Amino acid sequence: MRRTCVGLLGAGVLVWMCCIVLTILALGIWWWQGGVAWHETYPGRLLVLDFDGHIRSMRPDGGDVLTLTENDPHGIFRQEPAWSPDGEWVAWVSEYPNESEYAVMLSLARADGSARRDVPLPAPAVYLAWQPTSEAVAALLPDDISGLSLVLVDRAGNRRTLSRGQPFYFDWSPDGRELLAHIDRRLVVLDTEGHEAMLAHTEGRFAAPDWGEAQRMWAYAVSSAQGVRLVIHEPENDTTALVSDVDGRVAFALSPDDTQMAYILTPPSSAMPTLGPLWLLNRERGVLREVSAAPVLAFFWSPDGRSLAFLRYEFGRDNEPSAPEAGLQRTLWQTPSGIWFRWHIWNGERTYPTPLRFRPGSVYASEYLRFFDQYARSSTFWAPDGSAFVFAGEVEGVQRSGIWVQPVKEGADPEWISTGHVAFWSPR
Numbered sequence: 001m002r003r004t005c006v007g008l009l010g011a012g013v014l015v016w017m018c019c020i021v022l023t024i025l026a027l028g029i030w031w032w033q034g035g036v037a038w039h040e041t042y043p044g045r046l047l048v049l050d051f052d053g054h055i056r057s058m059r060p061d062g063g064d065v066l067t068l069t070e071n072d073p074h075g076i077f078r079q080e081p082a083w084s085p086d087g088e089w090v091a092w093v094s095e096y097p098n099e100s101e102y103a104v105m106l107s108l109a110r111a112d113g114s115a116r117r118d119v120p121l122p123a124p125a126v127y128l129a130w131q132p133t134s135e136a137v138a139a140l141l142p143d144d145i146s147g148l149s150l151v152l153v154d155r156a157g158n159r160r161t162l163s164r165g166q167p168f169y170f171d172w173s174p175d176g177r178e179l180l181a182h183i184d185r186r187l188v189v190l191d192t193e194g195h196e197a198m199l200a201h202t203e204g205r206f207a208a209p210d211w212g213e214a215q216r217m218w219a220y221a222v223s224s225a226q227g228v229r230l231v232i233h234e235p236e237n238d239t240t241a242l243v244s245d246v247d248g249r250v251a252f253a254l255s256p257d258d259t260q261m262a263y264i265l266t267p268p269s270s271a272m273p274t275l276g277p278l279w280l281l282n283r284e285r286g287v288l289r290e291v292s293a294a295p296v297l298a299f300f301w302s303p304d305g306r307s308l309a310f311l312r313y314e315f316g317r318d319n320e321p322s323a324p325e326a327g328l329q330r331t332l333w334q335t336p337s338g339i340w341f342r343w344h345i346w347n348g349e350r351t352y353p354t355p356l357r358f359r360p361g362s363v364y365a366s367e368y369l370r371f372f373d374q375y376a377r378s379s380t381f382w383a384p385d386g387s388a389f390v391f392a393g394e395v396e397g398v399q400r401s402g403i404w405v406q407p408v409k410e411g412a413d414p415e416w417i418s419t420g421h422v423a424f425w426s427p428r
Contacts, residue, residue, distance in 0.1 A: 084134035129378035255305035298372035302386035363421035
């Protein structure tokens with residue numbers, strides 16, 4: 001009788017344990033299929049300008065959050081978060097209340113927030129670009145004399161003004177010794193001491209020039225007897241290749257390996273900074289193709305140069321505006337309109353749309369997308385392995401606004417990661 005009871009007790013324990021195991025498995029399947037938010041695993045980290053004004057670093061799944069900035073009861077305005085090219089350092093700009101005015105600081109720190117140095121600036125920087133050696137930051141500041149000034153600040157806190165003028169766009173040389181700059185109506189090469197060499201006169205129909213990453217070559221628009229032209233110049237052999245004639249304005253970017261160039265031609269009648277078909281020139285094969293006939297507002301190369309993410313607009317179902325460009329401008333400034341935006345991905349062979357539309361946040365749209373070609377020279381929204389990219393805004397049908405990671409998989413929905421105005425992906 002005792003053996004029978006013990007046997008029954010053992011069988012009951014076994015059944016009970018089986019039930020626990022099955023419950024755990026069921027919960028795991030439910031979690032895996034979406035009962036709990038689950039994220040892909042991507043390399044690198046995100047640097048986020050959050051809604052509360054803090055600069056935060058986090059994994060691409062939103063975990064392991066590091067707040068790099070301090071609380072301040074008087075309120076601090078922060079902007080321009082930027083990764084160094086080696087991924088070891090970060091920078092940002094802060095405006096601190098100081099009696100009747102604001103004190104401006106450029107903060108340089110290690111990626112975990114340590115070894116921080118605050119360097120006073122005479123005005124809030126509107127753009128930061130780390131030197132490719134990660135030893136200094138080029139900061140573009142408002143200037144009462146010439147409109148804008150470019151200041152070089154190293155990690156030791158030393159500051160030097162390199163040049164002045166407006167407009168002012170630039171790109172670092174790969175070795176960090178020089179900059180290719182579009183200042184006023186001239187194209188120049190600047191060194192880190194502020195010495196300037198004149199290259200050409202321009203018509204101001206482009207923003208940021210492009211200094212090739214893989215070899216010494218410069219891309220820019222220049223005036224000629226035949227009109228304004230987008231060209232690629234190789235100073236080593238003093239050759240200049242025509243890419244396209246420019247009737248209105250042009251925005252462009254070489255691929256990371258310099259074998260291809262993507263560009264958008266904006267007609268002169270357009271009120272948008274950039275809006276037109278997206279073209280792609282394969283420099284090795286001499287083949288030109290139209291990636292998108294529909295107007296494109298911005299595009300970004302993947303780090304390996306194999307893919308392009310580009311942004312197009314779409315009308316709402318029943319409220320197509322009679323003046324599309326006016327609607328676009330209202331949307332970019334977050335005034336209600338019937339226009340949505342959708343990312344498209346060209347994977348080297350064909351183009352496909354991402355599943356969900358979105359509206360960009362005002363900071364992301366007016367300060368980053370609007371000047372996408374300049375930010376593409378110094379920062380990246382892409383994961384280091386090209387498996388995803390990050391954007392900011394409100395996705396249609398989802399009651400969440402902030403930072404989203406878009407997997408580069410056909411049919412894959414974006415994943416909400418965090419609140420925030422903008423986020424940049426670390427280079428590694």
